[in-house]
Amino acid sequence: MHDNDNGTEKKNLFHSIYLIEIFKGMMNTLKHFWLVKKFTVQYPEEKLKAAKGYRGEHRLKKDDQGRPKCVACFMCATACPAECIHIKAGEAPWPDRDKYPEEFEIDLLRCIYCGYCELACPCDAIELTETFNIVSTTRGEKLYNKERLLNGK
């Protein structure tokens, strides 16, 4: 036997048809086929639940009278590193409140799901839900307006 150009040893015929290796591989496959627990999830027929604290799409919470809890303080927009929260503030139509968001829009295409907005909010009004399967066929659908954020649709 001599070393060939790339330094590997030349094998004899029995070794070079890899019969033992193929058989070993087949055994491994068959073991997983019948004996090992399976992890594959048949999405979308079957759905997993996101881990607690997962940062998915946003929602705006409502107070006990069904009004947005948000007071349009812009703390979330200030904290947001992606600058994707756009708020237009106005005078609240309710006598017991001063300020409320006339418009509230989050551009989920820019959002990096860091959750800073949730941390910054002094009114506990915004949160990142565990909804992760947010697909859309147009860019426009990824601009969530106040209605969408409050009602989830």
Add this chain to the structure above:
Amino acid sequence: MVKLRINNKEIIAEPGTSVMKAALDNGIFIPHFCYHPALSISGNCRICVVSVKNMPKPVTSCTTAVAEGMEVETENKDIAAIRKSVLEFFLINHPIDCPVCDQAGECTLQDFTYLYGSDHSRFSEEKRTWHTKDVGPLVKLWANRCVLCARCVRFLNEITKTGELGIMNRGDRNVIDTFPGMPVDNPLSGNIVDICPVGALISKDFLYQARVWFMDFKQSVCPMCATGCNITAGVYQGKIKRFAPTKNLKVNQYWMCDYGRLSYKFVHSDNRLTAFLTRSQAGSVTKTTLQESVNILKNSLSGDTAVLASAYMDNEGLTALKTVTDKYGIKNIGCLLKPDGKAQAFGGGFKISHDNNPNRKGFENVFGKAVLDNGYRQVIDAVKTGKAGTLYVINGILDYALPQELIDAAGKVKFLVVQDTHSSALTEKAHLVLPSCTYAEKNGAFTNEQGMEQKFNRLIDPAGAAEPDNIILNQL
């Protein structure tokens, strides 16, 4: 002159100056709510305490006069402890509305609490609450947020001398209110919003328009009268959101009038001219470009053209126009002026000029007094008698309807060119319309009543295709 040391810095001050003023004038900041350089000393907020060597107790710096050899310390452990206690008293009844309070971000109570205050409250009783109400056409009062510094009361007593606001009740029940049937509607009412150190007095015009830390602040000059108040414009998302005065002791001290304060609305009005237009003899309008308009204009200017320029043009525009009129040998030049109003003087020397034009002096400097005084009549006569073939009007006056006489006369010329910021009866007739920038959309300078040339800066992008007057004129 008195020599003293503040924080080990040698300072020379006039006798009778307060320690506060001496420190502020020399770049040493002492926290304060009630002190204002243009108002009388009140000494009620107690946060400006400082230690003075050989004085048994800390003293309020706004009420202590400087003395020879005085050694003042504005920051030390004792002072910080006192300020912390003072702030605790302020915050007993304060609503801490910061998330919905327009003052947040430029609130001295916020700043000082951040610097000296406690991070928690020991007050567990009920806070007393007061009214939130309109106190005038421009101002809304949140009495809960008031720190009772009485700056607003002193301003209305000493500067406008109208005295609409007062502190009612006694002791713990002290509250700012108007006297019945006396709204704060004087021409300087907006200034109480600026001097209120907290969010108690808020401009209704600016209410919830923008958070201050998102705004860009740029310096400009108010164009609504010949006083030429220096202003700080707050710009948010390409729109001017508010004007506030910039301190300039030679021009407007610390103030500006309400008319000027709201004048940014003219810049954003719906009837701005945004395109170069030509109108055929039959009346059909076509859009065109700056270059084409300049070519048309070049061909129609000649010795028998009449030019009407306005005292709202900046010095750059007027100088460029002078070059053009000299080049084409134009003799009939006149000045369009906004009619005079009533001059108003206030305490402390602040004046609203009778002259409603920002640059009458500038016009006079460029074209001379004869043109300023008689030019307009001469132009109207030349147009009426048919001596002028082309009339070139460069207007740009804000909040003003052109005189009917001019509109009628302009119908008589063969070729009417109007360069203006807003559409008007005249632009409806013009054969060539050139959109021009307002003061907010260009850099330039006005010469005020006192002959001071004051520079203003471009605050926002021009409306549509509008161009500064001098850019158009320089190409002719």
